[in-house]
Amino acid sequence: DAGVIQSPRHEVTEMGQEVTLRCKPISGHDYLFWYRQTMMRGLELLIYFNNNVPIDDSGMPEDRFSAKMPNASFSTLKIQPSEPRDSAVYFCASSLRGVYGDGYTFGSGTRLTVV
């Protein structure tokens, strides 16, 4: 398996633009997580899905952020409009049976810079 695949690896955009981050989880995994990592706040869970259904989005910072999982093999995290404070590394992770399985498998992340 190729692991969790995220695209793009790097994204530089101007403030106010829409940004879409993409994630392909490991085939067969039933949980998908979106995390954000910054120096100031560390790793923050933004949202997670179970069987494509959003379970907990309490970590989504504000209405500018939205996430979808239209099928078991694809998820997106969208920021509209983007702001400089959204600059961070965004990780997608997937797992089988949540934490009760072998843990989370993380993608390599998308480094977002908003200028």
Next chain:
Amino acid sequence: AQSVTQPDIHITVSEGASLELRCNYSYGATPYLFWYVQSPGQGLQLLLKYFSGDTLVQGIKGFEAEFKRSQSSFNLRKPSVHWSDAAEYFCAAFTGRGSTLGRLYFGRGTQLTVWP
């Protein structure tokens, strides 16, 4: 509030020396506990986990961790560090209750530097 604390932001050790990275948690019940490692530009990789049973758990890359309930700790150890172990290490905990099912809480991480 549930939290995971890694007291050491940065640790430097010489290659071949032993290593211990500290992790403390604050939960009412014993959580499930994890250690992850993150190399530069990479995602997090699971090193080991503790659910129950033997309090000393073995992981990949020669790492082990010991769960101590009395100290609410889950410290990571390695007898002899290699230069390739230089990375950031994250402790994480999960209590799996109610609406937080599936949520892992991460510590702020400890950056490990290895001197040759």
